[in-house]
Amino acid sequence: xxxxxxxxxxxxxxxxRRQVSGVGGALGLMAVTGLSASAALSRRPPSTxxxxxxxxxxxxxxxxxxxxxxxxxxxxxTGGADRYEITQREATLEILPGxxxxxxxxxxxxxTDRAFVDDGSxxxxxxxxxxxxxxxxREPCLGGxxxxxxxxxxxxxxxxxxxxxxYRLRVLNGSNARHYALEAVGADGRRLDLVQIGAxxxxxxxxVTHHRLPVAPAERYDVVVDxxxxxxxxxxxxxxxxxxxxxxxxxxxxxxxxxRGDSRVPRTLSTDLPAWRRSDAVQVRDFAFRAGRMRGGHGxxxxxxxxxxxxxxxxxxxxxxxxxxxxADAHHxxxxxxxxxxxxxxxxxxPLAHDAGLKDxxxxxxxxxxxxxxxxxxxxxRYLFHCHNAEHEDMGMMANLEVV
Ligand SMILES: [Cu+2]
Numbered sequence: 001x002x003x004x005x006x007x008x009x010x011x012x013x014x015x016x017r018r019q020v021s022g023v024g025g026a027l028g029l030m031a032v033t034g035l036s037a038s039a040a041l042s043r044r045p046p047s048t049x050x051x052x053x054x055x056x057x058x059x060x061x062x063x064x065x066x067x068x069x070x071x072x073x074x075x076x077x078t079g080g081a082d083r084y085e086i087t088q089r090e091a092t093l094e095i096l097p098g099x100x101x102x103x104x105x106x107x108x109x110x111x112t113d114r115a116f117v118d119d120g121s122x123x124x125x126x127x128x129x130x131x132x133x134x135x136x137x138r139e140p141c142l143g144g145x146x147x148x149x150x151x152x153x154x155x156x157x158x159x160x161x162x163x164x165x166x167y168r169l170r171v172l173n174g175s176n177a178r179h180y181a182l183e184a185v186g187a188d189g190r191r192l193d194l195v196q197i198g199a200x201x202x203x204x205x206x207x208v209t210h211h212r213l214p215v216a217p218a219e220r221y222d223v224v225v226d227x228x229x230x231x232x233x234x235x236x237x238x239x240x241x242x243x244x245x246x247x248x249x250x251x252x253x254x255x256x257x258x259x260r261g262d263s264r265v266p267r268t269l270s271t272d273l274p275a276w277r278r279s280d281a282v283q284v285r286d287f288a289f290r291a292g293r294m295r296g297g298h299g300x301x302x303x304x305x306x307x308x309x310x311x312x313x314x315x316x317x318x319x320x321x322x323x324x325x326x327x328a329d330a331h332h333x334x335x336x337x338x339x340x341x342x343x344x345x346x347x348x349x350x351p352l353a354h355d356a357g358l359k360d361x362x363x364x365x366x367x368x369x370x371x372x373x374x375x376x377x378x379x380x381x382r383y384l385f386h387c388h389n390a391e392h393e394d395m396g397m398m399a400n401l402e403v404v
Contacts, residue, residue, distance in 0.1 A: 050141060069108060147175075148247060157249050159251065164228045177391060182215060196222065198222025198269075205357070235253070238252065276321050289326060308400075314401045318404065337384045338376070345371045347368050
């Protein structure tokens with residue numbers, strides 16, 4: 001992936017530093033894994049539907065090697081340098097800030113939870129097993145489908161060998177509905193710092209250090225972890241503090257060799273983040289994300305309505321700045337197409353540490369009102385916004401945004 005979006009000066013044109021780090025990375029990962037752009041989001045496990053049980057024997061944790069998706073093949077090699085052809089509009093060139101871990105020390109980690117039936121295929125409690133007629137899932141899973149197996153890049157509870165050095169982890173929560181609160185725990189029980197450098201849509205202005213990182217479905221976090229203080233031979237476990245039983249484990253890193261520390265985390269990561277102010281907004285809109293009735297059954301609604309592909313729910317003028325207030329009854333994962341936004345507030349209070357940067361998915365907690373601000377620029381046309389809990393989305397929680 002790095003080769004694809006970090007092709008070097010003169011190759012990536014018309015793409016800002018944030019875009020290089022954010023959109024490209026996420027789309028690249030989706031292309032590699034076949035994950036649909038609308039695949040995932042919802043409630044904390046304690047308040048979500050029943051967890052599915054797998055009918056196959058499950059492997060012990062941290063034995064399966066972590067698969068790493070392949071990167072684009074170069075179109076040629078000259079003098080030891082690989083060549084990639086990327087056609088973009090010509091514009092100012094920006095490159096990533098120097099010093100971040102790269103190459104084999106930059107790892108895409110797509111985390112999902114799944115359950116398996118006895119022939120090894122995926123268990124899914126669809127109302128229509130053919131997935132063609134009636135949308136939705138059976139009663140205990142209405143809040144979102146949880147699996148009992150945690151997969152990283154498709155492998156159950158994998159392990160990856162690392163140098164005693166900094167690594168850059170490109171985390172995507174590709175789960176349907178499972179939330180994670182990730183911690184990296186060393187052999188001595190101490191937590192390693194998770195230094196966040198990027199959000200959904202690219203680099204932050206400056207790093208934010210977490211001990212526990214909340215990751216809602218569809219969110220992406222760009223995080224640097226330093227294994228240099230871990231003893232060679234020891235295991236650093238990545239755990240989910242919201243999981244129970246085996247779903248507390250996610251994956252592990254085995255530190256296998258000493259290494260020279262040649263990477264760093266720059267104090268300034270980007271200087272081009274939009275700084276929209278509340279006073280820039282020409283509209284403030286409220287959207288309630290709530291349970292309700294749809295086609296005589298259970299649904300998940302935005303503004304009291306289930307999705308209608310033919311209806312325009314919101315019309316905005318191209319170039320306008322707006323504030324949207326997203327009000328949630330349960331955990332929802334509000335995802336806007338077309339634009340990135342910034343989180344202004346949660347229940348009238350300042351945003352949380354992990355709300356930093358430019359985002360396209362935000363997770364209001366039950367009973368919370370989250371304010372976001374964005375400028376609707378780009379292209380006129382019809383776009384979607386929706387809850388990224390896959391089950392909520394399938395049961396109506398989607399709406400049309402018309403940019404005119
Ligand atoms: Cu939802």
